[in-house]
Amino acid sequence: MSQALLTVIGEDRPGIVAAVTQALYAADCAIGDASMMRLGGYFTIMQVIDYQRDFGAVESALDPAVKRLNLRVHLDPIPSLPRQQDAADVRVTVYGADHPGIVAGVTEKLASVGFNIIDLESERSGNPDRPIYVMVIQGSAPGGLEQIRSILEPLKASQGIEITVHPVDTVLL
Amino acid sequence: MAVLPILTYPDPRLARAAEPVQHFDDELRQFIADLTETMYAGPGGVGIAAPQVDRLQRIVIVDVRPKLGDACHGLMVLVNPELIAWEGMAVGREGCMSVPDFTGNVIRAERIQVQAQDAEGRDRFYECEGFEARAVQHEMDHLDGLLFLDRLVSRKTDLFRRKQYQPKKK
Numbered sequence: 001m002s003q004a005l006l007t008v009i010g011e012d013r014p015g016i017v018a019a020v021t022q023a024l025y026a027a028d029c030a031i032g033d034a035s036m037m038r039l040g041g042y043f044t045i046m047q048v049i050d051y052q053r054d055f056g057a058v059e060s061a062l063d064p065a066v067k068r069l070n071l072r073v074h075l076d077p078i079p080s081l082p083r084q085q086d087a088a089d090v091r092v093t094v095y096g097a098d099h100p101g102i103v104a105g106v107t108e109k110l111a112s113v114g115f116n117i118i119d120l121e122s123e124r125s126g127n128p129d130r131p132i133y134v135m136v137i138q139g140s141a142p143g144g145l146e147q148i149r150s151i152l153e154p155l156k157a158s159q160g161i162e163i164t165v166h167p168v169d170t171v172l173l
Numbered sequence: 174m175a176v177l178p179i180l181t182y183p184d185p186r187l188a189r190a191a192e193p194v195q196h197f198d199d200e201l202r203q204f205i206a207d208l209t210e211t212m213y214a215g216p217g218g219v220g221i222a223a224p225q226v227d228r229l230q231r232i233v234i235v236d237v238r239p240k241l242g243d244a245c246h247g248l249m250v251l252v253n254p255e256l257i258a259w260e261g262m263a264v265g266r267e268g269c270m271s272v273p274d275f276t277g278n279v280i281r282a283e284r285i286q287v288q289a290q291d292a293e294g295r296d297r298f299y300e301c302e303g304f305e306a307r308a309v310q311h312e313m314d315h316l317d318g319l320l321f322l323d324r325l326v327s328r329k330t331d332l333f334r335r336k337q338y339q340p341k342k343k
Binding site for chain 2: 087091168169170171173
């Protein structure tokens, strides 16, 4: 069993996920962690797959779907890595009038204290003349929540954005 | 006292609805003691429901002191519990002894009122909020054969949790 990371993008339309996953299933591939979502006018798929046959067989299995739906596909063989153990314990929510540098500014601060981003979702929306940017980041903060609050605080004024930092409580029952 | 074995998904027995408790006898109290010990022995250790140990009775135990200290009701033994009021909604991440190694986002009421009986059959009434309310609702779902997997919401739900404004009436 070998692993690969499969990336698929194409103009959004119904049937992309079905076509791609059916082709993989028929080629004896199994899907692991996956993120599939629409970004802009495009549908994007990133997923870890386990494949049993050779690498070329996976690519050729996808070929009919790629041609029919005009997709772009990228397949990277990857070594199997053990699942990371750190869980998201902090959620950072950011929003404000859209301007370049919001993501760079926030994540630079987070990286400086070893915050590990596990999940980042953002969306540009609102009135096209005055767009707003909304971003939700989840990750693990080795230095704790208060440290994240204090390093992000100066950005509120310098970038003109709202930032809130919440604990991600997992209720284990 | 004994630690009882926990059923784990996809065991179909977890999907069955539990029956009300009718007899409050020593056997019931012994079972509740075992169920409590089983809860404390678990990885989260803050809540358990009788169907998780293959006993189809409406019994839930919650004790969130490991998380909240004394800012809660402590050990709650809820026999035949009923939610009689609830308000507010919050997204929170949950895990379950019956669904090992998986956690996911679930929407629960923020504040609840619960009517129940204790191990002696006496009427009890609790008001819970936040973490404790979430634990009670999670465990009560087991009595109806539901797992938190049945209530999973997308990660994106956080983003769109804002109030829905009603269009102005003309």
